[in-house]
Amino acid sequence: MSATPAVASSIYNTIALVVRPNTAGIEDSVRDVLDFLKQSGYSVVFETETAEHLNMPDIPSMSAQGIGEKADVVIVMGGDGTMLGIARQLAPYEVPLIGINQGRLGFMTDIPRDGMLPVLAKILGGTHKAERRSLLEGRVLRDGKPIHIGLAVNDVVVARGAGSGMVELRVDVDEHFMYNQRSDGLIVSTPTGSTAYALSAGGPLLHPALGGIVLVPIAPHALSNRPIVLPESSEIVIEIKRGRDITVNFDMQTFASLTAQDRIHIRRSPHTITFLHPEGWSYYNTLREKLHWNEYPSGDGKI
Template identity: 40%
Template sequence: MQTLALIAKKDKPEAAQLALQLRERYPQLTLLAERALAHALGWPRVEDRELASRADLAVVLGGDGTLIHAARLLGGRGVPILGVNLGSLGFMTEVPVEGLFEQLDEVLAGRFRVDSRMKLRCRLVRAGKLCLEDEVLNDVVINKGALARIGDHHASIDGVYITTYKSDGVIVATPTGSTAYSLSAGGPIVHPSVDCMVLSPICSHALTQRSIVVPAERLVRIELGPNTADTYLTLDGQTGHGLQGGDILEVERSPNRVNLVRNPKVAYFSILRQKLHWGQR
């Protein structure tokens, strides 16, 4: 590994200081900073596409939101991502600041393993035309805006009609995203090594409509009712798009994966216990 891409949380002085320490500690490596960090440090600006194409390893300085941004920036490349958490322990940013250099030394020596995380590919079809195609690590969310009215969301799996969710919206989540918005909507926690999708209505009018765990190789299709208004599509909480009645969302497993460098000192279930306060009263 010769080229490191540094992706940091914006307006975080601690991240800028760590970037400077990394350059000082590893002068033999090429360090590329994403645009906001490069501007803060006075480093040469590198476009996102070049950063993604040249990186051998991505080092994230921030939290889970920053890591999701990094995964989107890298696109379909399976570059290992080392997540360094600058706050409390994250679900994906497992390495504490004080353990950064020790962990990075191991990675550079080739002594590391990764979790290969499933992604989803989402397509927005309007009046028979493809309007949008993108990929997510966490979730695809259809949600209402300011108006307090439910909408009709006609859901099918592999062309078989399932139900019409009369609800505030619908979430299609990966196992990684099962501990995010999907969990708040009553969805299950799915271990990230299990490839599947979690389909969950948001505040469904019918209490019997619960989350469904769908095999990863299936195609989930959601068509919005004709009277849909003030409704939005949100991808990984990063980008938003307005939706119209009759719009169709198609969601399936992406052929691309996100490879997260594991912290050998932290287990997945220990993260759950800490983040979700299991066993506490």
């Protein structure tokens, strides 16, 4: 690792670290970041689960709520799943997030491990690009009473079990009937999630600045069922008409089991999350790097 870079005067004081557990070799990277932050004069805390997995008892720990109330910025060392989990918990507190990629794809954890300290120095010194992302909130109602409430950075997904048949869903938008759909399920996605499961199911890419909501059917029975982009002000109600072993999940991380006549009310959350990117960051660069837009198909590349 190169020498610790100097840090300019920072607008941040307390920095929280959230680290993906059970990642081989991650302790060395964590120690490098800790040494850098301490030498730069920052107060550092671990998120509670991070502290439980790392043998570094000299670093104090806080719950997500404590971090939201006390920390000025959060550094997430892991993959996009780690970022999704903590982002949902911190959304009500408006604490900005910085992502160092220890995973595979790294759409949200966009700082590579190699050379991370000079990049952190610049971001914490105020040289960065701040970007706000929207979330979805969903309420699952059974007999008119809520049984589950969740937030999603990427998507809310209603889907059948692996061994069951198609589900039948009724979808209403802003109290207007849209359609009855027979399919394997339905994805309701934010622009952030438009590069995740929704994209794999044939949905469109949405630039994060657009703020729309995407509905993408999963393997619909009728070929006329197509993805649609709705205004971000829309309220979507999905009613389970028929099916077995149906679940609704939020970012594939929190689940609720559903039965016939359950209704899921989905709308944009009043909360947002803020990512701090390196100077010069571009959404289009991310698409090229992660989705390989700049590569020709196999062959000689000639048209």
